[in-house]
Amino acid sequence: MPPLGPLRPSPLVDQATRRIEEQISAGLWPVGSKLPGEVALAKELGVGRSTVREALRALAGAGMVQSRQGSGVVVTADRPVEDWSARLRRAELVHVYEVRSMIEVQAARLAAVRRDDADVAALDRALAARHAAGGADDATFVDADIALHATVVAAAHNPVLSDLFAQFAPVLRERLVELVGLLGLRIGDPDHGYASHAGLVEAVQRGDAEGAARALQEELDGTRARLLGP
Structure with missing residues (x-):
């Protein structure tokens, strides 16, 4: 050498x-x-x-x-350690969704128990903004969708969960904009997934931890199933 x-x-x-x-x-x-x-x-x-x-x-x-x-x-290592953001960008979206489910479903449970009046109002605003974005382009719709999910996570009042979701958000945003167009999720349904998101918000607001977790799990599982295909 x-x-x-x-x-x-x-x-x-x-x-x-x-x-x-x-x-x-x-x-x-x-x-x-x-x-x-x-x-x-x-x-x-x-x-x-x-x-x-x-x-x-x-x-x-x-x-x-x-x-x-x-x-x-x-x-301590024979090559540079890849940072978390770079690893997320390289990961398959279905794997990102699996981890996202682990984070967000627990956050929804906590949010239903810990939400306060400010959170209840913020959830109403976020759901309304998502509904309004149904008439906009895919990128704007995805931004509103992620903002609603971030509001649920914030209502859990756990800064670690909020930080973890913030790490996922940029990757999710980029990949979901592509996914919505690729799968045609909004064709014939510009406000795709409104009912499930409204159910999630209602469950959090009424303090139904398991109902909130179930609503979010079903919504994320539905997207994951589309990713995996038939």
């Missing part, structure tokens, strides 16, 4: 990061091993310690190394 070698002038931090990453991926420093110190890396790369420090910080952000008290910098 060739030595690291000095770097050419240019964005030195980017080059140093890439060079160290390549050597980790090639097995020079296996997972669990300790990297050479900053001084040694700086000498091999022909850069200053500050450049090495920034490169190691970037690799730590990518999940490849970790600084441990008394142990120095340890290799």
